[in-house]
Amino acid sequence: MxxxxxxxxxxxxxxxxxxxxxxxxxxxTEAVARPIEVPSSRWWIAFIPSVMxxxxxxxxIAYLLYMGTGIWGLNNPVAxxxxxxxxxxxxxxxxxxxxxxxxxxxxxxxxxxSINRAAEAMTIFAVICALQFxxxxxGRPWFIYWPLPLPNQMEMWPxxxxxxxxxxxxxxxxxxxxxxxxxxxxxxxxxxxxxxxxTPIRRFAYxxxxxxxxxxxxxxLNYEKAYMILAGLSTPLVLSVHTIVxxxxxxxxxxxxxxxIFPPYFVAGAIFSGFAMVLTLLLPLRAWFKLExxxxxxxLENMAKxxxxxxxxxxxxxxxxxxxxxxxxxxxESFAFQNRLFGDYWWAYWIMxxxxxxxxxxxxxKRIRRSxxxxxxxxxxxxxxxxxxxxxxxxxxxHHDFLPxxxxxxxxxxxxxxxxxxxxxxxFTLFCLFVxxxxxxAIGEVKSVMSIANPHYHGDASHGEHH
Amino acid sequence: xxxxxxxxxxYGLLAxxxxxxxxxxxxxxxxxxxxxxWDSHTPFAVHNLDKAMxxxxxxxxxxxxxxxxxxxxxxxxxxxxxxxxxxxxxxAGKPYFSWQAFVPVTFELGVLFSAFGAVFGMLxxxxxxxxxxxxxxxxxxxxxxxxxxFIAIExxxxxxxxxxxxxxxxxxGALHIEEVED
Numbered sequence: 001m002x003x004x005x006x007x008x009x010x011x012x013x014x015x016x017x018x019x020x021x022x023x024x025x026x027x028x029t030e031a032v033a034r035p036i037e038v039p040s041s042r043w044w045i046a047f048i049p050s051v052m053x054x055x056x057x058x059x060x061i062a063y064l065l066y067m068g069t070g071i072w073g074l075n076n077p078v079a080x081x082x083x084x085x086x087x088x089x090x091x092x093x094x095x096x097x098x099x100x101x102x103x104x105x106x107x108x109x110x111x112x113x114s115i116n117r118a119a120e121a122m123t124i125f126a127v128i129c130a131l132q133f134x135x136x137x138x139g140r141p142w143f144i145y146w147p148l149p150l151p152n153q154m155e156m157w158p159x160x161x162x163x164x165x166x167x168x169x170x171x172x173x174x175x176x177x178x179x180x181x182x183x184x185x186x187x188x189x190x191x192x193x194x195x196x197x198x199t200p201i202r203r204f205a206y207x208x209x210x211x212x213x214x215x216x217x218x219x220x221l222n223y224e225k226a227y228m229i230l231a232g233l234s235t236p237l238v239l240s241v242h243t244i245v246x247x248x249x250x251x252x253x254x255x256x257x258x259x260x261i262f263p264p265y266f267v268a269g270a271i272f273s274g275f276a277m278v279l280t281l282l283l284p285l286r287a288w289f290k291l292e293x294x295x296x297x298x299x300l301e302n303m304a305k306x307x308x309x310x311x312x313x314x315x316x317x318x319x320x321x322x323x324x325x326x327x328x329x330x331x332x333e334s335f336a337f338q339n340r341l342f343g344d345y346w347w348a349y350w351i352m353x354x355x356x357x358x359x360x361x362x363x364x365x366k367r368i369r370r371s372x373x374x375x376x377x378x379x380x381x382x383x384x385x386x387x388x389x390x391x392x393x394x395x396x397x398x399h400h401d402f403l404p405x406x407x408x409x410x411x412x413x414x415x416x417x418x419x420x421x422x423x424x425x426x427x428f429t430l431f432c433l434f435v436x437x438x439x440x441x442a443i444g445e446v447k448s449v450m451s452i453a454n455p456h457y458h459g460d461a462s463h464g465e466h467h
Numbered sequence: 468x469x470x471x472x473x474x475x476x477x478y479g480l481l482a483x484x485x486x487x488x489x490x491x492x493x494x495x496x497x498x499x500x501x502x503x504x505w506d507s508h509t510p511f512a513v514h515n516l517d518k519a520m521x522x523x524x525x526x527x528x529x530x531x532x533x534x535x536x537x538x539x540x541x542x543x544x545x546x547x548x549x550x551x552x553x554x555x556x557x558x559a560g561k562p563y564f565s566w567q568a569f570v571p572v573t574f575e576l577g578v579l580f581s582a583f584g585a586v587f588g589m590l591x592x593x594x595x596x597x598x599x600x601x602x603x604x605x606x607x608x609x610x611x612x613x614x615x616x617f618i619a620i621e622x623x624x625x626x627x628x629x630x631x632x633x634x635x636x637x638x639x640g641a642l643h644i645e646e647v648e649d
Binding site: 029155156160191207233448452 | 486487512561569603
């Protein structure tokens with residue numbers, strides 16, 4: 001395919017990760033730091049609507065606290081409604097950030113370096129959004145500390161056999177470790193911002209959080225070890241988090257939930273949806289901040305390939321669920337799946353299948369993988385599809401349970417909708433603040449994967465030596 | 468202290484380079500010259516520069532291992548003690564000590580403690596945070612987080628000699644050499 005000829009690294013022969021002729025280290029620093037130091041007025045175009053949506057969220061929560069969870073559409077068989085759907089949706093979004101920062105690091109995928117910072121930020125903000133829903137679903141969020149094993153006057157301890165409690169530990173550990181990992185990665189870049197700062201406030205603020213970093217090789221030695229260990233810890237952690245989230249369903253006895261395929265299926269779906277959200281965020285970011293030579297079309301293409309892979313895995317899981325429902329010979333299980341396809345929620349099921357199974361298949365075509373317009377459109381479809389997946393799993397199994405007399409139809413209220421839409425406001429507001437004040441690309445890491453960073457680089461491809 | 472106030476102490480010599488290749492070979496020469504109290508400062512982790520400097524491997528993995536084992540053990544102990552000794556209650560007909568159900572929390576707390584060990588262990592080994600450092604007195608050193616590479620040989624080094632050390636650094640191809648105040 002001659003029309004997609006990418007630049008190659010003179011020493012390794014692999015594709016160049018930073019595009020352009022004779023890009024220096026200083027150019028990379030400038031490209032990332034300038035948009036923070038001299039902000040564009042376009043930032044407000046993203047920030048103001050985000051804050052308005054955040055306002056919708058705050059109003060929804062205020063009214064919820066005033067009235068109680070009765071304002072949501074929950075009914076008797078469907079006691080888990082949009083709150084759990086949104087929780088699983090947001091936690092899943094976060095997983096792509098950890099996949100990029102940890103799993104791709106362990107696999108030595110150097111292209112991760114220009115997208116990991118923004119993806120990790122996305123993880124943290126997505127987990128913040130996720131944590132809103134179980135917190136407010138408790139009805140009395142001021143008692144949210146009750147799942148923690150704290151000695152109390154009731155002399156009671158939490159039930160460690162409950163998947164809901166495992167979730168508390170899994171998600172809070174995930175949030176803490178993601179935050180630490182992100183911050184460790186930020187330290188050298190905060191030092192860059194500190195050393196470039198022109199105003200005392202900036203120098204103080206970046207300097208405070210840069211902890212006095214001075215790029216010492218003795219420090220890099222421990223730092224790189226810490227980074228690798230954190231990647232090694234985050235990898236099983238991220239797999240465990242969505243596994244445990246799926247246990248919330250799989251450990252119960254409900255047809256459609258009680259299946260062993262749930263943990264891998266949830267993890268694949270989480271990575272699938274997370275990569276879609278990374279694309280949704282990075283496509284405007286790289287254009288507005290003029291980072292196309294750092295977050296190149298090859299990076300986007302690689303992400304599209306991961307979406308294709310995980311989307312196909314999700315499609316396989318859907319098919320396998322049906323196979324097992326038939327093969328098990330269990331009439332309840334078979335009914336649950338017939339009900340998914342052709343029952344009251346047939347429309348949600350087919351939205352899910354079209355978005356999650358069909359839309360990623362377009363990524364077999366290289367032209368589509370390399371088109372920012374197509375990538376953006378398909379990423380939105382995947383986001384929608386993965387929200388519907390959680391809706392289908394939660395609601396179709398609940399609304400027709402074992403006792404036909406208690407069957408009911410669940411529909412959300414305006415407050416369910418406003419809380420979900422508002423949570424996007426929370427997410428985008430946090431992301432806008434991140435791109436305004438922090439380096440959106442890991443400056444130091446990108447420099448380290450440029451061919452001029454290789455100690456064996458001669459500046460000329462013809463006599464690249466091999467030690 | 469009764470030290471004369473006017474005489475400023477010297478931290479050491481700071482040599483500047485402009486490529487990863489230059490600092491790599493310069494570090495090899497300083498290492499081979501037998502210096503011990505010195506360091507190099509780079510905008511990113513230059514591959515294998517620690518070996519060019521002759522540094523010993525990091526001890527951080529041992530700290531993380533100890534922390535991880537502590538976290539996992541504490542988690543299992545907590546779950547065992549609360550569900551068998553302090554608050555025994557039959558749930559779903561399972562034994563009091565149904566350890567299989569305690570694996571997720573044990574794993575999560577093991578990871579959490581390990582991560583604390585990795586981050587705070589790294590900061591401790593690096594003596595960070597340290598907001599003041601003599602090298603920040605150098606104006607040129609500001610570019611160590613941008614595109615310049617530095618070697619700093621401290622005056623505390625037994626082999627340090629203002630003249631000979633400067634000559635060594637000149638031989639390594641330094642673009643600029645300056646004396647930094649403590």
